[in-house]
Amino acid sequence: MSTARERILAAAKANKPAETKLPDVPVFGGDASVERFAAVLAGIGGQVSWINGPRPSAAELQQLFPDARLVASPLFPASVPVDQQTPISVLEGIDLAVLPGEIGVAENGAVWLPEPAMLHRALPTVTQHLALVLDHRRIVATMHQAYAQIPDAGGYGLFVAGPSKTADIEQSLVIGAHGARSLVVLLH
Amino acid sequence: MKVALFVPCYVDQFYPQVGIASLQLLQKLGITAHFPAQQTCCGQPLANSGCERDALPIYQHFVDTFQDYDYVVAPSGSCVYHVRKHFDKMEQSDAVQHVRAAAYDLIDFITQVLGVTDIPGRFPHKVGLHLSCHGQRGLHQANESEMTPVRDGQLRRLLSSLDGLELTELDRNDECCGFGGTFCVSEAAISGRMGQDRVADHVRNGTAVLTGGDMSCLMHLQGIVRRRQLPIRVLHAAEILNGLSC
Amino acid sequence: MSHSIRAEKFVADVDRTTWHDETLWFVRQKRDKAVYGVPEFQELRELASQIKEHTLSRLDDYLVQFEAAAKANGVHVHWAADAREHNDIVLGIIRRHGATRVVKSKSMLTEECHLNPELIRAGIEVIDTDLGERIIQLRDEAPSHLVLPAIHLKKEDVSDTFHLHLGTEKGNHDPQQLTEAARQHLRAKFLAGQVAITGVNFAIAETGGVVICTNEGNADLGVNLAPVHIACMGIEKLLPRLTDLGVFTRLLARSATGQPVTTYTSHYTKPAEGRELHIVLVDNGRTQQLGRPDFRASLKCIRCGACMNTCPVYRRSGGHSYDFTVPGPIGAILSPNIDMKKHSSLPFASTLCGSCTDVCPVKIDIHVQLYKWRQVLAEANEIPASKKWSMKFMGRMLTSPKAFGVSGRLGRQALRLLPHGLTHATSLNTWAIARELPEPPKQSFREWYQQQEGKS
Numbered sequence: 059m060s061t062a063r064e065r066i067l068a069a070a071k072a073n074k075p076a077e078t079k080l081p082d083v084p085v086f087g088g089d090a091s092v093e094r095f096a097a098v099l100a101g102i103g104g105q106v107s108w109i110n111g112p113r114p115s116a117a118e119l120q121q122l123f124p125d126a127r128l129v130a131s132p133l134f135p136a137s138v139p140v141d142q143q144t145p146i147s148v149l150e151g152i153d154l155a156v157l158p159g160e161i162g163v164a165e166n167g168a169v170w171l172p173e174p175a176m177l178h179r180a181l182p183t184v185t186q187h188l189a190l191v192l193d194h195r196r197i198v199a200t201m202h203q204a205y206a207q208i209p210d211a212g213g214y215g216l217f218v219a220g221p222s223k224t225a226d227i228e229q230s231l232v233i234g235a236h237g238a239r240s241l242v243v244l245l246h
Numbered sequence: 247m248k249v250a251l252f253v254p255c256y257v258d259q260f261y262p263q264v265g266i267a268s269l270q271l272l273q274k275l276g277i278t279a280h281f282p283a284q285q286t287c288c289g290q291p292l293a294n295s296g297c298e299r300d301a302l303p304i305y306q307h308f309v310d311t312f313q314d315y316d317y318v319v320a321p322s323g324s325c326v327y328h329v330r331k332h333f334d335k336m337e338q339s340d341a342v343q344h345v346r347a348a349a350y351d352l353i354d355f356i357t358q359v360l361g362v363t364d365i366p367g368r369f370p371h372k373v374g375l376h377l378s379c380h381g382q383r384g385l386h387q388a389n390e391s392e393m394t395p396v397r398d399g400q401l402r403r404l405l406s407s408l409d410g411l412e413l414t415e416l417d418r419n420d421e422c423c424g425f426g427g428t429f430c431v432s433e434a435a436i437s438g439r440m441g442q443d444r445v446a447d448h449v450r451n452g453t454a455v456l457t458g459g460d461m462s463c464l465m466h467l468q469g470i471v472r473r474r475q476l477p478i479r480v481l482h483a484a485e486i487l488n489g490l491s492c
Numbered sequence: 493m494s495h496s497i498r499a500e501k502f503v504a505d506v507d508r509t510t511w512h513d514e515t516l517w518f519v520r521q522k523r524d525k526a527v528y529g530v531p532e533f534q535e536l537r538e539l540a541s542q543i544k545e546h547t548l549s550r551l552d553d554y555l556v557q558f559e560a561a562a563k564a565n566g567v568h569v570h571w572a573a574d575a576r577e578h579n580d581i582v583l584g585i586i587r588r589h590g591a592t593r594v595v596k597s598k599s600m601l602t603e604e605c606h607l608n609p610e611l612i613r614a615g616i617e618v619i620d621t622d623l624g625e626r627i628i629q630l631r632d633e634a635p636s637h638l639v640l641p642a643i644h645l646k647k648e649d650v651s652d653t654f655h656l657h658l659g660t661e662k663g664n665h666d667p668q669q670l671t672e673a674a675r676q677h678l679r680a681k682f683l684a685g686q687v688a689i690t691g692v693n694f695a696i697a698e699t700g701g702v703v704i705c706t707n708e709g710n711a712d713l714g715v716n717l718a719p720v721h722i723a724c725m726g727i728e729k730l731l732p733r734l735t736d737l738g739v740f741t742r743l744l745a746r747s748a749t750g751q752p753v754t755t756y757t758s759h760y761t762k763p764a765e766g767r768e769l770h771i772v773l774v775d776n777g778r779t780q781q782l783g784r785p786d787f788r789a790s791l792k793c794i795r796c797g798a799c800m801n802t803c804p805v806y807r808r809s810g811g812h813s814y815d816f817t818v819p820g821p822i823g824a825i826l827s828p829n830i831d832m833k834k835h836s837s838l839p840f841a842s843t844l845c846g847s848c849t850d851v852c853p854v855k856i857d858i859h860v861q862l863y864k865w866r867q868v869l870a871e872a873n874e875i876p877a878s879k880k881w882s883m884k885f886m887g888r889m890l891t892s893p894k895a896f897g898v899s900g901r902l903g904r905q906a907l908r909l910l911p912h913g914l915t916h917a918t919s920l921n922t923w924a925i926a927r928e929l930p931e932p933p934k935q936s937f938r939e940w941y942q943q944q945e946g947k948s
Contacts, residue, residue, distance in 0.1 A: 213565075261937075296875050
């Protein structure tokens with residue numbers, strides 16, 4: 059008896075239509091301004107703050123996140139050291155993660171976060187609050203330009219657009235479903 | 247130009263005034279349309295019920311009836327859409343291809359073939375325009391809210407050209423009324439509710455005269471208006487454009 | 493039971509129907525606003541449609557390419573011809589790890605395969621972690637919408653459910669507080685999860701990776717805390733290139749909820765060190781649908797739910813009236829492929845208004861397929877006999893102008909002469925439930941026209 063794999067592939071081959079062309083996707087232009095990025099991000103529950111360089115200073119962090127006690131970050135000596143081996147019991151207590159984002163997308167407020175930037179894969183969603191540091195010159199107009207700059211997605215990577223949210227109860231928007239309760243993009 | 251008037255089966259039986267208005271309106275625009283007596287129906291009720299095969303003789307009858315005319319004009323976008331879109335099931339003889347291409351909704355014929363952009367006349371009433379789906383989405387007679395916020399269309403423009411006519415701005419400009427052919431009886435509960443909601447939109451926004459290009463939707467909406475004894479008059483657009491005063 | 497009977501029950505609650513209709517119309521309006529804001533939106537729809545059509549036209553090649561790339565990434569790839577095989581594969585993986593606690597993010601495929609009851613029967617705790625899914629899981633109900641699974645419920649219903657199962661305060665139906673209670677409840681489940689099961693939004697043939705889109709972050713939280721990830725996908729989820737995601741991520745959330753993009757667009761390509769990633773490729777009728785030329789375009793669907801939000805019938809009849817995993821217009825064209833007899837009424841649960849086709853981000857000709865399914869169903873004798881015979885009678889009558897004229901005249905006369913109570917008896921005439929019949933004129937148009945011709 060043939061395997062499921064063989065049967066599925068044979069049926070797909072037998073039943074597929076005549077080959078059609080794979081279209082080229084044009085590079086749509088668009089507004090890649092910081093203003094647009096900030097406005098769209100505000101519209102989806104996030105916010106933008108400016109910092110002076112790629113590594114936020116203690117004073118900047120204190121001003122932006124006065125209540126954060128347990129902080130994880132690869133950008134400065136943080137209160138909780140995190141790597142891929144950090145146990146869940148430690149991860150679950152983290153108040154704030156400050157991670158370096160790679161690309162910002164003006165049309166939707168998303169920031170590309172590759173695996174090496176997130177210390178532990180669960181950190182961006184297990185943390186109560188999330189801050190993504192982004193070079194304002196790395197903001198592109200649309201997802202097309204963003205993907206053009208990501209040659210491969212790595213082992214794991216994600217676009218994060220604003221804080222975790224849900225509208226599953228009567229379509230009432232609630233910020234802070236399972237992931238981070240707030241999202242700040244720290245532009246420099 | 248040899249023009250035939252096709253009067254949909256239910257219009258023939260229940261709304262003769264719509265056929266008369268169509269004939270007279272065309273006359274005013276310089277077109278004498280003929281009404282071939284052997285005409286019956288486009289076959290849509292059967293085909294929409296899944297019985298396309300039983301509709302084929304009706305399609306053939308339609309083609310036989312109208313093949314000698316340059317244009318077949320009907321005051322119904324839905325029937326025209328059916329002829330154009332679904333007569334593809336027949337063998338595509340020259341006659342079939344000709345009739346499919348020659349079928350025009352009355353408003354499209356007036357605006358596209360005759361090139362008329364405004365109709366002289368006066369109709370000092372608040373008019374709610376019901377966009378019928380087959381005309382709007384099928385024949386692209388009007389902009390669709392799925393694509394653009396701009397509300398525009400040939401019938402809207404023609405009606406607006408009448409003196410004193412004010413168009414109702416509806417909350418939902420192009421939601422289906424729920425007629426849907428046999429849907430109106432096979433899904434009577436949903437159909438009725440959809441019609442009630444459509445009528446309520448007109449009531450809420452002040453429609454005094456409810457009109458459109460398809461009498462089937464209007465028959466359904468009129469049934470609700472009359473059941474609820476609402477102060478709304480229901481007229482086919484041909485009646486208004488033909489200079490009816492009320 | 494037919495759609496119309498279930499729909500009649502739903503619509504009988506006038507106020508709830510109003511609420512359901514307005515809530516989903518609001519989502520449609522949010523979608524419109526988002527769509528109007530992207531000048532190239534219609535072009536993107538066309539591109540998405542072409543990319544999907546191309547992928548289907550080389551589906552076997554792309555499946556092989558995807559499998560090879562995924563294996564090179566250290567992913568375990570499984571193939572399932574039907575629901576049974578899918579469920580066995582998933583259960584087998586769970587058992588091999590001796591796991592008993594599973595966290596699951598949204599997957600219509602696993603709904604389609606009825607995975608949860610299988611796992612529960614095997615003694616495994618399965619927790620749906622999407623808020624809407626968790627709500628209906630606690631109520632033991634099926635989802636009523638692709639994207640908004642609990643849209644048939646009001647906050648009072650959720651409040652009662654959470655009071656019963658999560659111990660929230662009775663009568664407190666503040667969505668913020670209810671969501672917070674669910675967050676706390678599900679955090680504990682996430683932290684304890686041994687296996688995470690997810691659906692898949694897109695799978696990329698060239699990278700061998702899968703992409704999962706959520707707003708809540710539940711997929712990422714579940715997957716990245718559990719040692720084992722099982723991603724279940726229909727074979728039609730493939731896209732050839734990573735850059736194709738540029739097109740699809742721009743369409744998906746805008747069409748679904750009017751958001752510019754989902755909060756999380758997560759790309760899973762390799763398992764984390766020391767962990768496992770399994771991808772289950774499922775057919776379950778898809779290759780059969782691929783072989784139906786009139787209906788294969790339904791396989792382009794990206795499960796955004798826009799056709800439901802815009803459908804005037806869905807909004808007033810609710811998702812459960814379809815009695816199929818995928819409700820609404822898209823469900824009505826997918827379901828007869830699975831079971832023609834059971835779902836025979838669904839293609840008739842439409843006015844064929846075409847709005848579904850016009851909002852569809854991948855340009856599936858949904859209303860055209862509804863029309864075509866009707867033909868298939870009638871040919872297969874899956875429509876009511878009364879309808880079939882009346883259509884045959886009508887067919888004869890409408891090819892004879894004489895018979896048409898006579899029956900029209902008789903009908904009008906009957907309508908004029910018979911008492912209103914009889915012509916409008918709702919047991920005989922469902923038209924009259926909500927509507928008056930037209931007032932019959934004395935003369936038909938053709939009678940008037942003949943008279944005019946006689947005069948001239």
